[in-house]
Amino acid sequence: MSKDIILKAENISKQYRLGQVGTGTLSHDLNRWWHQVRGKEDPYLKIGDTNDRSTKGMSDYVWALQDINFEVERGEVLGIIGKNGAGKSTLLKILSKVTAPTTGSIKSRGRIASLLEVGTGFNPELTGKENIFLNGAILGMTKKEIASKLEEIIEFSGCERYIDTPVKRYSSGMTVRLAFAVAAFLEPEILVIDEVLAVGDAEFQKKAIGKMQDISRGEGRTVLFVSHNMAAVKSLCTRGIVMEHGKVVFNGEIEDSIDEYLKKENQIAHKKWDKDKCPGSDFIKLLEAKVIDIDNRITLNHLITNDVKVEFTYEILKDNQLFTHGFNLFNYQGLHILSSHDKDSETLKYPLPKGIYKKTVLIPSKILAEGTYSCSFAIMRYKPFSVVFQEADAVGFNIVEIRSDSTMRGDFNGKIPGVIRVLLNWK
Incomplete structure (x- = not known):
């Protein structure tokens, strides 16, 4: 990667087997192993339906993502937009290394902090303060580094009164406030956010968007942002990619991306x-x-x-x-x-x-x-x-x-x- 590229996705694809827990049946695993021993390509990479929830497929396999390629520069805010089921969350989970791609690779520089779902990475039995230290440790920070940011995190989250209370007693709004504060203030090089701001109230959403703008513009860190709120995407992001049925169908300036996403495909004169x-x-x-x-x-x-x-x-x-x-x-x-x-x-x-x-x-x-x-x-x-x-x-x-x-x-x-x-x- 060049010195300005902080994240690069190359030929990312993700295949799932419908109705199964795990990668497939024993016969499929043996077949895969036999092809691998002989230096052959995985036979199940050639089959599978496109990720379209509205149609009934003919295969037990589905491609949640197919051939995703893009680059993100340092300090850029990339908006990832698309309909429900387009593959946005799957892509972010791969970028965050929650799951591995079936094919392709992710190249990144620096720490990645993810806010994928409300409470992701939090231990409900631990207090808010204990979870701050736990998340910081997962990000590779020392106890001293976390302690230096502790007051800022608590103040931003607005959860000071409950910071010594187990997280399982938090509302969803409180949980997402604290999770966002932890992710934003522990200074990851790349911040990945998936639709969680929808849980917060209007005041917190405005506050969070302002913080993300400070992170990208003032501190030169990179943000990947998924949301169905086009006003938030437009105000925050500098560039966008539009996803449909597990594929990137548009990559460009954020206003052009929003236009591509919102325009009516069935427009007729x-x-x-x-x-x-x-x-x-x-x-x-x-x-x-x-x-x-x-x-x-x-x-x-x-x-x-x-x-x-x-x-x-x-x-x-x-x-x-x-x-x-x-x-x-x-x-x-x-x-x-x-x-x-x-x-x-x-x-x-x-x-x-x-x-x-x-x-x-x-x-x-x-x-x-x-x-x-x-x-x-x-x-x-x-x-x-x-x-x-x-x-x-x-x-x-x-x-x-x-x-x-x-x-x-x-x-x-x-x-x-x-x-x-x-x-x-x-x-």
């Missing part, structure tokens, strides 16, 4: 419903929705400098109905960007005869930031107000940007954060 499945009510049905560009072509990707049109086709099934239309726009995080009512619609005053109609809403250019968006369509009545029906995620689209486009960004080519992109007047 055109949807036409079967006649018996059309959303709607007893007097109106939504037949079709599509996103079209300035040339009236169905398009998923739209330049930030162009208008976007969303067209809805519906059928009126009964005469003498007064109503209007509603449109809602959401980003990939589910944030409600805007809501628009067709408040001046002729259908509020004059009933349309039965038949098929189209309504188009125009989203002006240079308003939305680069990203993924979804659209919902609603039919409403006024006096009194009521929502007749609403179809969420009817269609979606992407706003893309040419980084060299000086009309939107000048000479800056980096990623511009934010939900909207409006050209403000500076005076």
Whole structure:
């Protein structure tokens, strides 16, 4: 490894045998041994299903991780994100040497402190203070080194009143507070944290994130952070990897990683419903929705400098109905960007005869930031107000940007954060 690389994962894979305790049956162990004696590859490395919990596999073996490769530099905060079951915790257990990889190797420099689950590494029969010394000893620190940090650890944890009480009497919140304080203050070169902050209250989470920022930026130590809290990941991490079905599917800047994780894979610009499945009510049905560009072509990707049109086709099934239309726009995080009512619609005053109609809403250019968006369509009545029906995620689209486009960004080519992109007047 180069002098700046403190942790390196090379071709890490982890295979488990379903429904078994241990590595497998006696026949499998003998088969493995016979291949090893003859200098052959383990025959069970060639079989096994991908780590996808939502499908039933055809093999007794499953790859929790497959061919994981990445490097972490000193002082870097790496966010590891992905859905439940993606392999994040398995990877951290291998990095922390709780379990060994089936193939591949981990190269690291310095001590690794891990916070994998609430109470991991704590002896419930020992007091909080005794567990601090126990954990320090496991990390290779002397009693004198631990004692020099003892007051800071106790103060940060907020458990001073109970520090001489057995840990088995602690709440989960108290346990994680103390465990985090021990891991952070005993100065490991690499700190590995897996979703434990979710147990703490808001005050402690803010305090812990601040401490991790101090560890990485001020003290130059490395943090590997797993969380489903994208706000915490974004505020803390400098780089991210996205995992899916035991594989790394993206490795890059943290904002790009979060975008990759959150974007909707089933985003479509055109949807036409079967006649018996059309959303709607007893007097109106939504037949079709599509996103079209300035040339009236169905398009998923739209330049930030162009208008976007969303067209809805519906059928009126009964005469003498007064109503209007509603449109809602959401980003990939589910944030409600805007809501628009067709408040001046002729259908509020004059009933349309039965038949098929189209309504188009125009989203002006240079308003939305680069990203993924979804659209919902609603039919409403006024006096009194009521929502007749609403179809969420009817269609979606992407706003893309040419980084060299000086009309939107000048000479800056980096990623511009934010939900909207409006050209403000500076005076």
